[in-house]
Amino acid sequence: MTKQVLILPGDGIGPEITAEAVKVLEALKASDNLDIEMTEDLVGGAAYDVHGVPLADETMDKAQASDAVLLGAVGGYKWESLDISVRPEKGLLRLRKEMNLFANLRPAVLFPQLASASTLKPEVVAGLDILIVRELTGGIYFGQPRGIRTLENGERQGYNTYVYSESEVKRIAHVAFQAAMKRNKKLTSVDKANVLEVTEMWREVVDEIAPQYPEVEVKHMYVDNAAMQLVLNPKQFDVMVTGNMFGDILSDEASMLTGSIGMLASASLDENNKGMYEPSHGSAPDIAGQNIANPLATILSAAMMLRYSLGREDLAVKIENAISKVLDQGLRTGDIYSDGMTKVSCSEMGDAVVAAL
Amino acid sequence: MTKQVLILPGDGIGPEITAEAVKVLEALKASDNLDIEMTEDLVGGAAYDVHGVPLADETMDKAQASDAVLLGAVGGYKWESLDISVRPEKGLLRLRKEMNLFANLRPAVLFPQLASASTLKPEVVAGLDILIVRELTGGIYFGQPRGIRTLENGERQGYNTYVYSESEVKRIAHVAFQAAMKRNKKLTSVDKANVLEVTEMWREVVDEIAPQYPEVEVKHMYVDNAAMQLVLNPKQFDVMVTGNMFGDILSDEASMLTGSIGMLASASLDENNKGMYEPSHGSAPDIAGQNIANPLATILSAAMMLRYSLGREDLAVKIENAISKVLDQGLRTGDIYSDGMTKVSCSEMGDAVVAAL
Ligand SMILES: CC(C)[C@H](C(=O)O)[C@@H](O)C(=O)O
């Protein structure tokens, strides 16, 4: 049965990088019986400019009806002064929430070919391979009440609510434990249980579930310490699990440690492995439209999509091998360029991956 | 007039490191007319073990009556299963809140003698000198309502409130702008204004104040991006200002970049420069009682205390020079030790600083 894939290029470099991933998927349709139908639609600032909202209802419906969504990136200077309720980011948040994509998997992996791109010393990051499991549909991102009110004395007050219920913590913890079982069986749960009650409960729930995975070694770490340990000794980590906001911060920190954030993919999954796939980086409005962005994170996100949502592990591996090959050939976009390598454009990189399939 | 200084050693390595700072202050009393009276009291787990609370009311009263407080560190495994309301950390939070110490200054500085201790490449961190200004008495650390409740369906739900009012943002922003004026006139305000209304308001208020400091170049940055930029290019920062929780995370990340977290001091000030001074690092229960901790962060905190709260800039400089001297002599505690240097104990380091005064 033909699987439906919704492509949402979004803003900034989004259209350029998704175009290259689409190129790769088209090639696989032709060569490898990949039975998918791709439709494209608007999200983020691009949707706001047309519809006045960062995600139109009919786009939301299409996403719900799809087997998977491949998204570029959203946001940019152009929309920064908009009210928070219609910002490009809200389109992304709506997709995550309404599709129930609670499990965000963000690998932070050092590509051996790019070892010198990291700002960290080679011995500190060589072989780095962390999986961050971030809860994506709860926490302070979605907590109510929220807003900006005027106090009696006339001053404004902004407020948000950081909230998790037991069942939300349980399901993300299970995802993380299961991921750890397939990896090195080490799980670090990150919280601020010494100050925030919501994370005190988080820690308790993780401890309650732990006996179901006796082989997994569980550690709890305060978020401030985790931010430090990632710099001091990132290789101590295997799988990390945390809430929406800490996950936002720590996954970006971790991906930057690898020096190749332009290479890092992410998957956001619901309970049935329906998912949305995006590069870990943002929309980079400063370089948009110049055909110099790195499309590999998006192409690798397409690989994750093939693996988790489309049942084509074989093609996921095929893409990953092709990317390894183009890196071995010395092809580099500007963000990962170093002396002696061959600098290529965004579309040249996409072409090279297709050729290497 | 004799100034009152309250010494709160706290837990873990706290007693060892504060003892060395006291040694230095005693030496300055003898040699340089430093007119202070020091009293010692309990905080954290040490207070809990005696009083059943992490800060006794009479200790709180003493702190209020003092001109400055010098604190070691609080917390440890021993008290981790206590209810959040009586944990060691609560003692610290109560001091901050009731003394109105809203301005937390955390320098992240690379000591030239310790350049190779960083996990980052030397060219990325050489000369690093960031000042993080963290709001310390508001935000989600103190927001109400908070707690853990049981929902109708029987499951637990944890919740905290992230809240700032305009006046709280204003006063910390002024501290940050003023600090930037004395430094390189660059201020980065960190928020998550694309998702959280409370930080949307934060950003607006910073923008409203900015025209009062026309010489300062202001930049806004999302917290996830800030966590990345600190790894990618930390030297782009001069002063960073942010709320309590983001400040907790980013200041720890920034201090670890320097490779010398055992060297970093902090000051927490009220509106009249009354303050509490602490090392940036924690209580390190794993090495407590072994006389191997690095007392320099605490001694440098004592220097900050002399500068900000006790009106003795001359003695602050004297301490800083003495520390520079002992580092030049090659003396190192274990945490900053490298080949060819002389390894010393905590108390030997304190003695060396006194000798170098
Ligand atoms: C764009 C923004 C809303 C988003 C987030 O904060 O979740 C992004 O930073 C991410 O991590 O995917």
Ligand SMILES: CC(C)[C@H](C(=O)O)[C@@H](O)C(=O)O
């Ligand atoms: C001990 C803890 C409550 C404290 C905090 O989170 O503020 C510490 O991490 C710090 O940064 O001073």
